[in-house]
Amino acid sequence: MTAQSSARADELIKFNQLSDQWWDQDGAFAALHAINPLRIQFITQHVELSGARVLDVGCGGGILSEGLTLEGAKVTALDLAADALQAAKTHANEQGLNIDYRLEDILSFAETHAGTFDQVTCMEMLEHVDQPESIVQALAKAVKPGGWVFLSTLNRNPKSWLFGIVAAEYLLKLVPRGTHDHKRFIKPSELARMARQVGLNPVAFTGITYNPLTRSYALNAQDLDVNYLMACRRHEI
Template sequence: MQTGSVIAEEIAQFNALAARWWDDTGPMRPLHMMNGPRAAWVAARIAPRFPPGTRVLDVGCGAGLLSEALAKAGYDVLGLDAGGEVIEAARLHAAGQNLPLAYHHGTAEALAASGAKFPVITALEVLEHVADPRAFLSLLVSLLAPGGLLFLSTLNRTPASFMVAKLGAEYVLRLLPRGTHDWRKFITPVELGRHCRAAGLRLADTAGLSFSARLRHFQVSRDMSVNYLVMAEAVEGSRALPAPAR
C-alpha cells in the first residue's frame, strides 16, 4: 500500500528492525559503519554556511543514527519518520542525553502542509525506498528554506552495487535482512541529477562512500559505483515541479 511518498511495506520492514537498530553488531551494522563518515561529510558542508544551533530536518531518520550525530555536532535536529516503532526507538535512545534533538512520527507531506521550513534537510538512504524519487525531491524542496541545503545519499544502480549491496550484504555476508533493497530502485547519479534539476535544485557537491575491506570501515572517496552522497541547493528563482496529487 502507498500513501504519497510512503510505501507501507517498506515502513513495516524497518519497524520490524526497530528493537535492534542501535545494536552495532545487528541488522543495522552497515548503517553504523557508514554513519560516522557520512555525518562528518554533511557537517563539514553545513558549517561554512550555517552556525551551530541551525535547524536540521532529518527525513526518514529511522531510529536516529544521523540525527544524534548531527545533534552532537551542535545542530538543532528534528528527526522525521513514518515508522512509529523506529521513532519510539529513537526517542528511547536519545532520552537523558540532553541533546538539541526531537523526533516526530509522520510524513514529509504532512510536515510540508504545515508550512514548516528548514535551512538544512537530510534524507540519507531514503530515495531508494520511496514511491517516486522525483516527486519526493520536489516535496523536500517545499520544506527547504530559501538558501537552504539538501543532503542525500543513495545507492547507484550498477553491477558493482548489485554484487556488493544486494547479493553481498543480504545473501553472502548477511549484513542486512534479505529484501532490504530492491536493486531496480537504485538511482544513478545521472538520474538523480535530472531529478534534482526538475525539482529546482543544483548539485553542489558529490562523493562516494566506499567500504574498505582492509580497514573494515567505510570512508568518503571518489568511487560512486555503490553508495554516494550529494549536496544540493535551491536554484534562485526556480520553481519545483508539483508533486502528484494523492
C-alpha cells in the same frame, strides 16, 4: 498511512520489525553506525551545523539525527515507521538529547513548513519509496532559499547489484537480507535531474566505499558505483 503517504506498507513493516536493533552497533544497522561519521563529515564539508535548523527525513531509529544534534544542530526528524520512531525517541531521551521526532509524512509536512529549514537530510531512504521524485520535491520545498539538501542512496548498475545486494546482504551480511530492491536504486544522473527539476543545484557527489579486508568504510569522490551522497543547494529567490 494517509492517501498522500510516501511510504510503502511492506517497508514500514520491515523496519518496524527491526526496531529493537537500531542501537545495537553489531546488529542489523551496524553499517549505518559505521558510515554515520562519514555522512556527518560530508555534510560539514559544506555547512556549519551548530545552531542550524535541520530536518532529517526518513530518520528511522535516529542514528543520523543524533549525530546532527551532537554537532549542535536543532533537529526535527520524520519517519512513518512508528516502532522505529519510538526507538529513536527512547534512545535520545536516554542520551539527554532534545530531538523533535514526528510521525509525519514529508509530503504533507513540507506543505506546512515550506522554506523553514537551513538544511534538510534524507539518507538511505529514496531507494525504499515508489516515487523518489515526489520526496525530492518535498525536501526542496522544506528548505530555505539558499539552504542545503543532503541525499544518499545507491547507484543502479551491475556492480551495485553485486556489492550492494549479493555481497552486502548474502556474503558479508552487512545488512539484513531483503533490505534492498535493485530496481529501485537511483543513478547519480537521475538524482541530479530530480534535484534540478525542483530548484536544487547539485554541488557535490561522493561515494562511500567498503574494504572487506579492513572492514572499514571511506568517502571516495572517484567511486560512485555503489553507495553515494549528493549535496544540493536551493536556488536563492
